[in-house]
Amino acid sequence: MISLLNTLSVLFVALSFSVTSTADHAQHKFYLSVSKLNYNQSEEAFQLVSRVFIDDLELALKNRYGVALGLDTEAEQKVLAQSTIDRYLNSMLSLRLNDQEVALDFVGYTYEADQILLLVEFKRPDTSPIARVEFRNRLLTDVFDEQQNLVHLNVLNLKKSKVLSREQDTFEWDLSQR
Numbered sequence: 001m002i003s004l005l006n007t008l009s010v011l012f013v014a015l016s017f018s019v020t021s022t023a024d025h026a027q028h029k030f031y032l033s034v035s036k037l038n039y040n041q042s043e044e045a046f047q048l049v050s051r052v053f054i055d056d057l058e059l060a061l062k063n064r065y066g067v068a069l070g071l072d073t074e075a076e077q078k079v080l081a082q083s084t085i086d087r088y089l090n091s092m093l094s095l096r097l098n099d100q101e102v103a104l105d106f107v108g109y110t111y112e113a114d115q116i117l118l119l120v121e122f123k124r125p126d127t128s129p130i131a132r133v134e135f136r137n138r139l140l141t142d143v144f145d146e147q148q149n150l151v152h153l154n155v156l157n158l159k160k161s162k163v164l165s166r167e168q169d170t171f172e173w174d175l176s177q178r
Contacts, residue, residue, distance in 0.1 A: 031056065031147040033139050037095075039155040044127065046095060046102070046155075048120040052139060057116055060143045061088055072111045085109060085118065092142075095122045096134040130155060133173045141166040 035050040054071050061084050062068050069081045086106040095102045107119040137149045149164040151171050162171045 031140065031144045033137075033147070033149045034152075035137060035139075035149060036152045037135060037154070039130070041156070044124045046122040046124075048093070048118075048122070050093075050118040050120070050137075050139060051112075051115045052118070054111065054114055054116045056140055056143065057085070057088075060140055061085070063143060064088065064091075071116060082106075082108070089118060089120060092138040093120065094134075094136045096132075097124065097130055098128060098132050099134075100125060131174070131176045133171075133175065135171045136169055137164050137171070138166070138169045141169065 033050055033052040035048060037046055037048045039046050058069055058071055065084055065087070067080065067084050069084060070076045071081060089106050090104055093104060095104070102122040102125060105121045105123065107121055109119060110117050133153065133155060135151060135153065137151055139149055140147045141149070145166060147166065149169075150161065151164060152159065152161045153171060153173065155173075155175065158175065160171075160173055164171060
């Protein structure tokens with residue numbers, strides 16, 4: 001998971017997007033999260049790293065749950081932050097393999113500059129061949145109409161990317177049609 005995190009950090013810096021100020025979320029030029037979903041064959045799990053702006057996530061959590069977390073500050077309540085983010089991710093992310101729902105396990109989070117990296121794992125319930133992947137990502141679309149979620153999916157040496165939005169929040173890939 002650590003090497004995946006390092007790889008994604010380099011990728012995100014290369015894809016860095018322009019923001020006029022992160023102190024005031026209203027000044028973003030646009031709203032974008034970047035997620036990398038990789039299938040780790042040896043662990044039989046999909047590992048996800050999603051990058052979002054800290055202030056945007058804080059606003060979403062405050063609006064939805066009435067909780068002010070003070071993420072990445074001395075006032076941060078780590079246990080409350082972990083459980084609140086876990087709850088939010090379970091409502092905003094889902095993975096289906098071969099039309100079967102896969103449980104989300106929120107591993108944790110870390111900070112990098114003004115972003116929070118959310119680490120999630122989806123353990124496969126069985127070892128049947130992966131024929132169809134459906135990944136739903138609605139991160140922050142409940143707060144920002146113009147939110148876009150860029151998803152990079154890597155499975156069995158195949159790569160595909162898609163931009164998701166409030167209107168189109170699911171990435172579907174039929175691997176049998178490759």
